[in-house]
Amino acid sequence: MATRLVHAPKVTSDPYGAVSPPLYQTATFEQVSAVECGPYDYTRSGNPTRAQLEAHIAHLEGASRSFAFASGMAALSAVLRLVRAGEHVVAGDDIYGGTSRLLTRVAPDLGISVSNVLTTDTEGLRQAIIPGKTKLVMLESPTNPRMQICDIAALTAIAHEAGALVVVDNSILAPTFQQPLALGADIVMTSATKFIAGHSDVTGGLLSVRDPALAERVYFYQNAEGTGLGPFDCWLAMRGLKTMALRMERQAANADIIALWLQAHPLARKVNYPGLPSHPGHAVHATQASSGGSLLSFETGSIEASRTIAEQAQLFKITVSFGSVSSLISLPCYMSHASIPAALRAQRGLPDDLVRISVGIEDPSDLLADLDQAMRKAMDKIGMSAAIPGFQLDGLTGSQRERQLLNRIAELEAQLQRLPT
Numbered sequence: 001m002a003t004r005l006v007h008a009p010k011v012t013s014d015p016y017g018a019v020s021p022p023l024y025q026t027a028t029f030e031q032v033s034a035v036e037c038g039p040y041d042y043t044r045s046g047n048p049t050r051a052q053l054e055a056h057i058a059h060l061e062g063a064s065r066s067f068a069f070a071s072g073m074a075a076l077s078a079v080l081r082l083v084r085a086g087e088h089v090v091a092g093d094d095i096y097g098g099t100s101r102l103l104t105r106v107a108p109d110l111g112i113s114v115s116n117v118l119t120t121d122t123e124g125l126r127q128a129i130i131p132g133k134t135k136l137v138m139l140e141s142p143t144n145p146r147m148q149i150c151d152i153a154a155l156t157a158i159a160h161e162a163g164a165l166v167v168v169d170n171s172i173l174a175p176t177f178q179q180p181l182a183l184g185a186d187i188v189m190t191s192a193t194k195f196i197a198g199h200s201d202v203t204g205g206l207l208s209v210r211d212p213a214l215a216e217r218v219y220f221y222q223n224a225e226g227t228g229l230g231p232f233d234c235w236l237a238m239r240g241l242k243t244m245a246l247r248m249e250r251q252a253a254n255a256d257i258i259a260l261w262l263q264a265h266p267l268a269r270k271v272n273y274p275g276l277p278s279h280p281g282h283a284v285h286a287t288q289a290s291s292g293g294s295l296l297s298f299e300t301g302s303i304e305a306s307r308t309i310a311e312q313a314q315l316f317k318i319t320v321s322f323g324s325v326s327s328l329i330s331l332p333c334y335m336s337h338a339s340i341p342a343a344l345r346a347q348r349g350l351p352d353d354l355v356r357i358s359v360g361i362e363d364p365s366d367l368l369a370d371l372d373q374a375m376r377k378a379m380d381k382i383g384m385s386a387a388i389p390g391f392q393l394d395g396l397t398g399s400q401r402e403r404q405l406l407n408r409i410a411e412l413e414a415q416l417q418r419l420p421t
C-alpha cells in the first residue's frame with residue numbers, strides 16, 4: 001500500500017514527463033470538429049486531473065472504477081440515487097451526523113424508507129431487512145463517533161443474500177488501513193476531506209465501485225447532477241495520497257499511546273479505540289483492518305469536564321473533521337453530530353459528554369502533556385481529585401520534564417499489543 005500510494009497508474013499522457021501530475025484547470029475542451037469530441041468535452045463530465053485521481057484510487061481500492069465528488073456527502077448522495085422510491089435502506093445507528101441527516105431528512109422526500117440497526121450485531125441486520133424491498137445497506141466501521149466495529153464480511157453476506165448492495169464508509173481508516181471491497185462490499189466511500197487530503201485544505205469524497213455496470217450508474221449521477229470534484233482539489237488530493245501512509249502510521253502510533261494513557265486516566269470513563277485490546281470489537285477489527293487508526297473518543301461522565309478538556313487543550317484545536325496532520329478535539333453532540341436531534345441521539349445512546357480526538361503527527365510527548373494539563377483543569381473544575389497515572393509534570397522543567405514524558409511513552413509503548421500489519 002505504501003508503494004501504491006506513491007506510484008499511481010498513469011492515465012494521462014504528458015510529453016514533458018512531469019513528476020507531479022499536470023493540473024488541467026479548465027472547464028471546457030476544444031473539440032476536433034463540430035461533430036467529433038475528444039476524450040473530454042466539459043469538466044463536469046470528465047477532466048484528466050480528476051481521471052488521474054480516480055484511477056489512482058481505483059488502484060488502491062481494487063475497484064473497477066472510482067469517482068471523485070465535491071464532498072463525502074455528495075458521494076453518499078450519489079449512492080442514495082441507486083435506491084428508488086418505495087425501496088428501503090438499512091444503516092447503522094452510530095453514524096456520522098451528516099449521513100444521519102441525509103437518511104432522515106432527504107431519503108424520505110425521495111420515497112425511500114430507512115431503518116437504523118446496531119451493526120455490531122449481525123442478527124440485527126438480518127431482522128431489519130425487508131425481503132424484496134431492502135436495496136442498500138450502509139455501514140461504517142469504525143463508526144463515527146463511538147468507534148464501534150462491525151464485521152463487514154458477515155454483514156455483506158447477509159445483505160447480498162437479500163439482494164441488497166453494501167456501501168462501506170471507510171473515512172476513518174481510508175484504504176491505507178482497510179479495504180472494504182476485498183471484504184465483499186460493493187462500494188466504498190471515503191471522505192477525501194480527511195486522511196487523503198490530510199491537511200484540512202480540501203473537501204472531497206470518493207466512491208470506489210467493484211462492478212463495472214454499477215460504476216456506469218454512479219458515473220451517470222456524477223455527471224447528471226454535476227457533483228464531481230474540481231481539478232485543483234483533485235490535484236491536492238493526489239498530492240496528499242503520496243504521504244498518506246507515512247502520516248497515518250505516525251498518527252496511529254500517537255493514537256495508540258494516547259488511548260492507553262486515557263484508558264488508565266480516572267476522568268476518561270470509557271475509551272473507544274479499536275486498537276485497544278479491551279475494545280469489544282478489537283478481535284473483529286484485527287481480521288479486517290491493519291491498524292486502530294487515529295480517531296478515538298471517550299466519556300467523562302460530565303459535560304462540564306468534557307467541555308473544559310476541549311477548551312483548555314492548546315495543541316488539540318476545537319475543530320470538526322479529522323485525519324489532519326494537526327490534532328483536533330471535538331464534542332460530537334455539539335459539533336459533528338449536532339444535526340441529529342437530541343432525542344434521537346439519546347435514543348441511539350450517543351452521550352453528550354463524549355469527547356472525540358483526532359490525533360495528528362505532532363510529537364507524542366507534547367500531545368500527552370497537553371491532554372494532561374487540560375484534564376487536570378477539567379478535574380479541578382468538577383472538584384474531582386484522584387491520582388493521575390503516568391506523570392506529574394507540574395514543577396518539572398526542561399530536560400527533567402522531557403525525560404519524564406519519554407519514560408512514560410516508553411512504558412506505554414511497551415504495553416502496546418499492536419494489530420498485525
Ligand SMILES: Cc1ncc(COP(=O)(O)O)c(C=O)c1O
Binds near residue numbers: 140144193204205
Ligand atoms: C464518517 C464520515 N462520513 C462522511 C462524511 C462526510 O464527508 P464530507 O465532510 O467530506 O462531506 C464525514 C464527515 O464529514 C464523516 O465523518
Ligand SMILES: N[C@@H](CCSC[C@H](N)C(=O)O)C(=O)O
Binds near residue numbers: 098144321
Ligand atoms: N456543520 C457540518 C459539520 C461537519 S462534521 C465533519 C466531520 N465529518 C466530523 O465528523 O467531524 C455539517 O452539519 O455537516
